[in-house]
Structure formats: structure tokens, C-alpha cells
Amino acid sequence: MVSLFVGGAVLAVSGWLVWLSRGREHRGHSVAGLLALAALLLWAWMVAFHAPVERAQGLVQKIFYVHVPCVIPAYLGFGLTALAGIGFLRSRNESWDRLAAASAEVGVVFCSLILATGPIWAKPVWGHWWVWDLRLTSTLVLWFIYLAYLLLRGFAFGSDTARTFTAVYGIVGTAAIPFVYFAVDLARGDTLHPSNPAREGLPAAMSETLGAGMVAFVLVFGFLTARRLAAARLESDLLEASERSPVG
Amino acid sequence: MTGGEVYLAAAYAIVGLVLLGYAIFVERRIRALRRSRESSREGGRAG
Numbered sequence: 001m002v003s004l005f006v007g008g009a010v011l012a013v014s015g016w017l018v019w020l021s022r023g024r025e026h027r028g029h030s031v032a033g034l035l036a037l038a039a040l041l042l043w044a045w046m047v048a049f050h051a052p053v054e055r056a057q058g059l060v061q062k063i064f065y066v067h068v069p070c071v072i073p074a075y076l077g078f079g080l081t082a083l084a085g086i087g088f089l090r091s092r093n094e095s096w097d098r099l100a101a102a103s104a105e106v107g108v109v110f111c112s113l114i115l116a117t118g119p120i121w122a123k124p125v126w127g128h129w130w131v132w133d134l135r136l137t138s139t140l141v142l143w144f145i146y147l148a149y150l151l152l153r154g155f156a157f158g159s160d161t162a163r164t165f166t167a168v169y170g171i172v173g174t175a176a177i178p179f180v181y182f183a184v185d186l187a188r189g190d191t192l193h194p195s196n197p198a199r200e201g202l203p204a205a206m207s208e209t210l211g212a213g214m215v216a217f218v219l220v221f222g223f224l225t226a227r228r229l230a231a232a233r234l235e236s237d238l239l240e241a242s243e244r245s246p247v248g
Numbered sequence: 249m250t251g252g253e254v255y256l257a258a259a260y261a262i263v264g265l266v267l268l269g270y271a272i273f274v275e276r277r278i279r280a281l282r283r284s285r286e287s288s289r290e291g292g293r294a295g
Binding site: 055059060062065066068070106107112114116117120121123124212220224227228230231232234235237241242245 | 249250251253255256257258259260262263266267270274275277278281282284285288
């Protein structure tokens with residue numbers, strides 16, 4: 001049964017990756033799409049057949065293999081937003097600004113997935129969809145920070161001042177990431193959330209499946225960011241063309 | 249289907265659908281922008 005669920009979800013994601021990989025104008029994007037597809041298929045097989053069913057939680061524990069791998073692309077997206085912000089402030093090159101916007105958007109998608117899959121796992125295990133503990137609350141705050149970043153960009157589009165302000169905001173926002181990561185330690189036991197998987201000494205099959213999920217999701221992140229960047233480049237080209245063309 | 253299976257199915261389905269939905273959104277945006285670029289080029293040539 002579990003293989004059906006995982007297989008179905010991954011087939012859906014793989015389906016679009018194959019579809020998207022057709023006729024890309026950038027060969028690199030096709031390669032990234034196919035790599036992500038291969039990694040997703042391997043991960044799905046591992047979730048269904050390689051990872052054992054945990055004794056205490058049963059099948060529902062397998063949400064772990066999709067919940068935790070979403071964390072890396074979310075942090076990666078926000079970290080890249082800060083790096084691109086620094087790049088923009090140093091060089092005033094618009095490509096950095098576009099990269100910051102693309103990675104923040106994809107980061108928010110993955111952060112939304114953390115916040116969606118967490119409660120689905122929490123309900124059968126903790127008996128609650130949500131508890132206001134440090135890890136959950138700080139993750140929600142992180143999501144709001146970058147959602148506000150995207151809204152800010154949407155409202156203040158185009159001007160150099162807006163780009164400077166959003167670059168600084170994107171850099172400052174990453175200060176929340178270490179706080180979220182170490183929230184379980186900072187809570188000093190006053191939390192239901194388990195500590196970071198790296199410290200838990202998972203059995204080999206579990207950590208291998210988790211690792212495969214992380215690699216697959218990072219590749220999906222790379223592919224989506226590249227595509228979002230292609231869209232941002234087209235938007236910028238069109239804006240330039242409309243500024244060049246005579247009015248009336 | 250047991251309770252655990254329902255939660256598991258929901259989690260994986262949400263991840264699949266959100267990623268699928270976002271990818272379709274981005275691709276549609278790229279196509280729309282490409283069409284606008286083509287039509288503005290054609291407009292420029294005609295003008």
C-alpha cells in the first residue's frame with residue numbers, strides 16, 4: 001500500500017519533469033530535470049521498499065522521508081537569496097537580483113511543504129495538528145519572513161531603491177535560519193519536536209533513504225530555480241524592450 | 249485503508265501536487281512571456 005502512495009506521488013512529479021524536459025532551450029535545464037527525475041525515482045523506491053516500517057509509529061513514520069528533505073531546499077533557497085543579495089549590493093548587477101527573487105520563491109514553496117507535511121505527521125503521533133513550540137513557531141516565522149520578502153518585491157517592483165531594500169531584507173532574514181535549526185536545543189526539552197536527524201543515530205536503511213530524499217529534493221530545487229530564473233530573465237527582457245520602444 | 253496510510257498518502261500527495269502545480273505555473277509564465285516577446289518583436293518589425 002505504501003508503495004502505491006509513494007509511487008503515485010512520485011509518478012506525478014516525475015511526469016512533469018519528463019514533460020518539462022522536452023525541448024528546453026537550455027540543455028542544462030533538461031539535464032537537471034532528468035537528474036532530478038532519476039533521483040526522485042530512486043528515493044521513491046527506497047521509501048517504499050528499502051526503509052523499514054518503524055515499530056512505534058508504523059507506516060506514518062515514512063512521512064519523515066518527505067518532511068525532512070524539504071528543509072534543505074528551503075534553507076538553500078533563503079541562503080542563496082542572501083548570497084545573491086550581497087552580489088547585487090556589491091555589483092549592482094540585475095542578474096543577482098533575479099537570482100535572489102527566484103531562489104526565495106522556490107525556498108518559500110519548500111518551506112510551505114515543511115509546514116504542510118509536519119502537521120500531517122504530528123496529528124497521528126502527537127495527537128495535535130499544531131503546537132506552539134519553538135521549532136514549529138520559528139519555522140512559521142521564517143516562512144512569513146520570506147513570504148513578506150516576495151510581497152515586498154511584488155509591491156515595489158523595478159526601482160533600484162526597491163532592489164537595494166529587498167537585498168538587505170533578504171540578507172537580514174537569513175539570521176532566522178540558525179535559530180530555526182537550533183530551536184530544539186534552545187527549547188531545552190520543552191518541545192515535542194524530535195532533535196535534528198543527524199544526531200539521532202538512525203539505522204543505515206533509514207539514513208540512506210533520508211539522504212536520497214535530500215539529494216532528490218535539492219536537484220528538484222535546482223531545476224525549479226533555473227526555470228524560475230529563465231522566467232525572470234524573460235520578464236526583464238520584456239521590460240527593457242518596453243522602456244526602449246517609443247510611447248504612442 | 250488504515251489511519252496511518254491516510255496521513256501518509258495525504259503528505260506525499262500534497263508534496264507531489266504542490267511541486268507539480270508550481271512547475272506548471274512557472275512553465276505557463278515562461279510560455280506567456282515568450283509569446284509576448286514574439287509579438288512585441290513582430291510589432292516592432294511591422295512598425
